Amino acid sequence: MTPSVDHGPGSEPPEHVWAVPGRPTRIVVDLDRIGGNLGYFRRTVTPGTAVMAVVKADGYGHGAVMVARAAVEAGAAQLAVATVDEGVVLRRHAVSVPILVLGPVDPLEVPRAAQNDLTLTLVDPQFVSVVAAAARTRRRREAWPVHVKIDSGMHRFGVDTRDALALFQRLDNHPELQVAGTFTHFADADGVYDAFTREQAERFLSAVGDVRREGFGTGLIHLSNSAAALRWRRLDHDMVRVGIALYGLSPGPDLLPADPIRPALSVWSRIARVTSLSEGDSVSYGRTYRAAGPESVGLVPIGYADGYARALSGIGTMRVQGQEAIVRGRVSMDQTVINLSPELGVQVGCQVEVISAGVSNPNSVARLAQNLGTIDYEIVTSLSQRIPRIYVKGRRVVAIQDLHGVSPVDEP
Numbered sequence: 001m002t003p004s005v006d007h008g009p010g011s012e013p014p015e016h017v018w019a020v021p022g023r024p025t026r027i028v029v030d031l032d033r034i035g036g037n038l039g040y041f042r043r044t045v046t047p048g049t050a051v052m053a054v055v056k057a058d059g060y061g062h063g064a065v066m067v068a069r070a071a072v073e074a075g076a077a078q079l080a081v082a083t084v085d086e087g088v089v090l091r092r093h094a095v096s097v098p099i100l101v102l103g104p105v106d107p108l109e110v111p112r113a114a115q116n117d118l119t120l121t122l123v124d125p126q127f128v129s130v131v132a133a134a135a136r137t138r139r140r141r142e143a144w145p146v147h148v149k150i151d152s153g154m155h156r157f158g159v160d161t162r163d164a165l166a167l168f169q170r171l172d173n174h175p176e177l178q179v180a181g182t183f184t185h186f187a188d189a190d191g192v193y194d195a196f197t198r199e200q201a202e203r204f205l206s207a208v209g210d211v212r213r214e215g216f217g218t219g220l221i222h223l224s225n226s227a228a229a230l231r232w233r234r235l236d237h238d239m240v241r242v243g244i245a246l247y248g249l250s251p252g253p254d255l256l257p258a259d260p261i262r263p264a265l266s267v268w269s270r271i272a273r274v275t276s277l278s279e280g281d282s283v284s285y286g287r288t289y290r291a292a293g294p295e296s297v298g299l300v301p302i303g304y305a306d307g308y309a310r311a312l313s314g315i316g317t318m319r320v321q322g323q324e325a326i327v328r329g330r331v332s333m334d335q336t337v338i339n340l341s342p343e344l345g346v347q348v349g350c351q352v353e354v355i356s357a358g359v360s361n362p363n364s365v366a367r368l369a370q371n372l373g374t375i376d377y378e379i380v381t382s383l384s385q386r387i388p389r390i391y392v393k394g395r396r397v398v399a400i401q402d403l404h405g406v407s408p409v410d411e412p
């Protein structure tokens with residue numbers, strides 16, 4: 001219907017994505033794009049600034065293990081996760097770069113973090129004692145690296161700027177811990193105005209200055225998330241933490257990623273059944289859609305349990321044979337019905353592009369987020385674990401992540 005939409009390279013999966021056995025509904029992740037997006041930041045940040053790839057929430061729904069490997073291969077110096085479990089999974093898959101756990105951690109999880117060589121974020125003196133005790137149980141001789149998070153205005157997690165110095169004094173009593181980094185997090189780096197970001201940076205850097213003047217080491221200083229790393233070079237410092245832009249997606253509606261940054265994820269399926277409706281026939285639960293005349297509809301085996309939001313009932317669009325196909329009736333748990341133009345002659349088995357890796361297509365992540373009143377982050381992190389992730393590199397399938405784990409795929 002709208003031929004002007006972006007169908008750039010990668011908007012079709014390579015034919016052999018379908019040769020991988022399994023559920024026809026599948027997520028295709030282009031690892032070259034992950035590498036390319038990481039490479040963009042490596043090239044554009046201030047020389048000497050390291051790039052940390054944020055792979056929390058299973059790599060923003062893309063699958064953390066393969067994304068982590070691609071990011072490290074493309075030059076990510078470190079990785080970040082939100083929970084200890086997420087870090088342990090990466091270690092089990094032989095990821096060896098430093099892994100920072102960004103969020104709060106329960107004291108009961110600290111021993112596992114120690115055994116798996118994860119870097120914890122410290123924000124209060126009680127937790128310092130817990131971490132120091134676990135550090136002594138580590139097999140390694142060297143001090144356990146930790147990062148300190150300073151709250152500069154987000155008021156979510158971090159030590160208050162006024163209490164930062166005392167925390168570093170406390171840490172100084174623990175030779176078994178080594179401060180490898182000190183960071184803060186911006187509340188509005190994707191906003192229209194930069195005043196608050198500037199204020200947060202000033203507060204943070206002033207606290208860091210106080211700590212250093214007292215002779216305490218702060219390790220690597222890092223402030224920026226994707227939005228800040230896309231916009232401000234003077235906030236680079238020692239490292240930037242890139243999440244959403246690594247996946248080629250946007251931190252916010254006011255901030256489109258720069259040109260070479262491209263979405264890596266698309267969702268595909270195959271028509272499972274074709275049905276002919278007559279005037280007055282209804283579709284799906286609640287009979288919210290009724291055919292105005294003869295109509296052909298197709299069944300797509302994806303539903304809200306897969307992360308295809310129920311709010312897309314009657315409004316979502318997919319693409320079949322290059323044409324937009326609107327969702328008919330309610331999205332159900334495992335299945336969704338779409339309209340099919342009769343002239344296309346769509347048959348069972350036809351490929352359906354559920355979510356596009358384009359930017360402006362009606363079924364792109366950005367447009368879905370807009371239609372659902374949310375952000376790109378929520379669209380991709382909602383994609384369920386039960387959809388297999390198929391990893392493509394150089395237009396070859398290299399691995400698959402499904403409910404059974406991650407396995408390499410050897411193609412003929």
Ligand SMILES: *Cc1c(COP(=O)(O)O)cnc(C)c1O
Pocket residue numbers: 054056102185224225226227241242243244245251
């Ligand atoms: C999630 C997160 C990031 C990454 O944010 P993006 O907007 O996805 O780049 C960086 N820092 C912290 C502390 C985070 O929690």
